[in-house]
Amino acid sequence: MGGATSLPTTTPPSAPSPAAAASPAATTATAATTAGRPMTDEQRATFERDGYLVVPGALRRDEVERHARALDLVHGDAERLDRLAPDGSLQLLGAVKHCPPLADLLDHPAVFPLIWSVLGWNVHVCHSHLNVHPPLDPDRPRPARWRWHQDGSRQCLDLETDPPPRLSVFVGWWLSDVSEPGRGNLTLIPGSHRTKWLPGPPDPTTPWPAPEGAVELTARPGDAVMFDRRLWHTKSDNYSDVVRKVVFLGYTFRWVTIRDDVGGITEQPWYAALGPVARQLLGEGATPDDGTGDHQWGHRPDEVPLYTTLRDQGLLDPTNRLHRRFVP
Numbered sequence: 001m002g003g004a005t006s007l008p009t010t011t012p013p014s015a016p017s018p019a020a021a022a023s024p025a026a027t028t029a030t031a032a033t034t035a036g037r038p039m040t041d042e043q044r045a046t047f048e049r050d051g052y053l054v055v056p057g058a059l060r061r062d063e064v065e066r067h068a069r070a071l072d073l074v075h076g077d078a079e080r081l082d083r084l085a086p087d088g089s090l091q092l093l094g095a096v097k098h099c100p101p102l103a104d105l106l107d108h109p110a111v112f113p114l115i116w117s118v119l120g121w122n123v124h125v126c127h128s129h130l131n132v133h134p135p136l137d138p139d140r141p142r143p144a145r146w147r148w149h150q151d152g153s154r155q156c157l158d159l160e161t162d163p164p165p166r167l168s169v170f171v172g173w174w175l176s177d178v179s180e181p182g183r184g185n186l187t188l189i190p191g192s193h194r195t196k197w198l199p200g201p202p203d204p205t206t207p208w209p210a211p212e213g214a215v216e217l218t219a220r221p222g223d224a225v226m227f228d229r230r231l232w233h234t235k236s237d238n239y240s241d242v243v244r245k246v247v248f249l250g251y252t253f254r255w256v257t258i259r260d261d262v263g264g265i266t267e268q269p270w271y272a273a274l275g276p277v278a279r280q281l282l283g284e285g286a287t288p289d290d291g292t293g294d295h296q297w298g299h300r301p302d303e304v305p306l307y308t309t310l311r312d313q314g315l316l317d318p319t320n321r322l323h324r325r326f327v328p
């Protein structure tokens, strides 16, 4: 996701795919207005130590099936439109725009409290993608390619501190079974989020040993993994007989611009059914009518749905600086 090494990306369609457009409107996000308990001390300690946190069983089985079906439809549409990668895989940026049922994941109560516990209320989704990776032929292994990266694209170059600041947090929602390695598991180095640079090959195509400490994360369908953008990670190849399906949503402060194409999203028929927090997360308010960036800079908390929701539910934590109002 926007790392130092670019990942293969299928050109996104300019409009929602026919299957996505025909999908039922997301409803859970509308109803579940950010209920939930803040991150526990134990979860925070694990996240700070390892740079990631697994949420087992974040999705019920029916949710997994519904989202997996939605990905199948989008993959099928892309296949018909000849938009798959040569290996039959699909990585589509702007996951919700192109697959509206995924809007349910934006403020899903099983994970979203972890996001506002770590990043506060002035957040939106800056980058997201859905991935469908059919099995590769083990008899024809892909040429080696170094794909290790931190997320954030230019942020990785532009920020001068060591370690760099967190800035964003990503959530991978597993819709297929990666409970064994070799199934296209997310591969990561626990605790590497405070490491600014990972030595690698002179060129991404030069074969190179996996970095020390690298682990293939195992997860069951419905598990979610939240990770710090600075965590060194890579996708891995899927040589199993299971189609790999996963959705990644990246959250950051609203003063960081949204990378993905969210153009025209507010006119899509399903959009009006979303709750205010989900709409905030999709960038609503990103073009303030007064011509300033004040809204995105968090200068008007009382107009920010997540702030008012947390306030009204008594969930603003006065000891968490990210929950405070900015007073100049």
Ligand SMILES: O=C(O)CCC(=O)C(=O)O
Pocket: 001, 002, 003, 131, 151, 184, 185, 186, 187, 233, 234, 235, 236, 248
């Ligand atoms: O697909 C994966 O397992 C990793 C995706 C990735 O590298 C990213 O989201 O930055």
